[in-house]
Amino acid sequence: MSALEEILAESLPCRTVREDKLRGRLNHCYLVLTEDDAVRSKLCRMIAKIALCPNGGCGKCDVCEKIDDGAYTALNIADKDKMSVEDVKLLIEDTFFTGFDGDLKAYVVTNMQGMNERAQNKFLKTLEEPSDGVVFVLGAQSPRSVLATIYSRCKKLNFEGFTVDQLKETLEEETPWGVARDGLDREEVIERAAACAFGSYTRAKKLASDAEFARLFALVADILLKMTDSKKLDEQLARLAPYKNDLSAVLDMTETVLGLLLSGEGGEFGAIEGLKSTFDTASVVNSLGLVASAKRKVESNCNAQSVLDALFLGILEVKYLCRR
Ligand SMILES: [Zn+2]
Known part of the structure; x- marks a missing residue:
């Protein structure tokens, strides 16, 4: 696991879903909220894995291994920036299909803010009458990105952002050697990026890597x-x-x-x-x-x-x- 994944695995959203899973109280729809695009996408995937793995995302079982290889047929990921009514229709139709790995299916939609009102309304019907054994993991930049009717049906998972130390840890791992800029050496570039990123991984990455x-x-x-x-x-x-x-x-x-x-x-x-x-x-x-x-x-x-x-x-x- 990368440093970023290790930190996210211990974040409140992951801990919440892991607890739900292990208690046998999985919700049928989760909503991951953060403006940090890269983090949202990662968190949604990790949460789907926690929901599907019998051990709450152990990382060792067959299910986890297959998910990591992108070969688990019961995991469906939609991470387009924008999703049309047609995209939503296809996704809904897919939920009716049987004959997939395991007894639970997960659907991940990482960018709800890119789904217009018509498409969201179409999607809402499925959330209102969910098929058995289907879990939705939705991601959105903010509560305003989703219709109130969808919002109210989801269990909300807020990601509050990173501490400066956590950002430093991830940048240490992800920043190439030899980066030096504005008279700062690599360590100082990392330190400045982490301190000025305002808790956002995406911004920290940009500050460290985008001159x-x-x-x-x-x-x-x-x-x-x-x-x-x-x-x-x-x-x-x-x-x-x-x-x-x-x-x-x-x-x-x-x-x-x-x-x-x-x-x-x-x-x-x-x-x-x-x-x-x-x-x-x-x-x-x-x-x-x-x-x-x-x-x-x-x-x-x-x-x-x-x-x-x-x-x-x-x-x-x-x-x-x-x-x-
Ligand atoms: Zn597992």
Whole structure:
């Protein structure tokens, strides 16, 4: 098992389902909730294995071995980003088939947020009248990603995110040797990524392995730190010029950095540490509100550059107002 899998195996979602299984009280539908895409996909698979294995996911029996080899016919995994009504129809039809390994069948759908309302309504009927011996393991970014009628029928499994130490452990294993960046050696790259990932494995991986992502992170944090008056704001915003064709990445990153400030995580790292002394909680919360509305404007096709300019001016005002 990888370090990531070992940590996930002991997470609340896995422990909950293992307990249900061993007590003979398996639910017929579980909903795994986390925005961390890679983790959601992994957790859904692990939970299906726990449900199918007679020993709650021992990793040693025939069932587990077959699942690991991708050869267990009673495990069905749908991990498309988007699922159409037609996809759902095929999945439902499959639940009627008999003649598969074991006496329990599991269906995994990792991206419920990619299933539109019509498709979800179709799916709902199956959840309302489940066939015997069928377990559904659904994954979604947030409760808002699924219809309330589906949500209420599932046993919810929230994944709360990783600690900095857990992220370090997984990155230690997964980061190539010889990675060095921004004057940091491999250990320091890992440490920074883990501390700045805000509990998210996907973000930690990006920070450790995607030079562009790490550069933008540092740049946005530095701009937020250095913008002190409106006259010099243009000078700071000009630093974002290389990203003018991808301003939504800048918006996402601004949200990430502010979110990190709010959570109080982020360790002792330069940029974030400096920001803590210039933004108080109220100004972070207000700034996050401004980012959310800027994102909505960009989604509804407002000019991204002017939205971004207005956003940073707004954040600057908030930064001042709250300090007075
Ligand atoms: Zn097993």
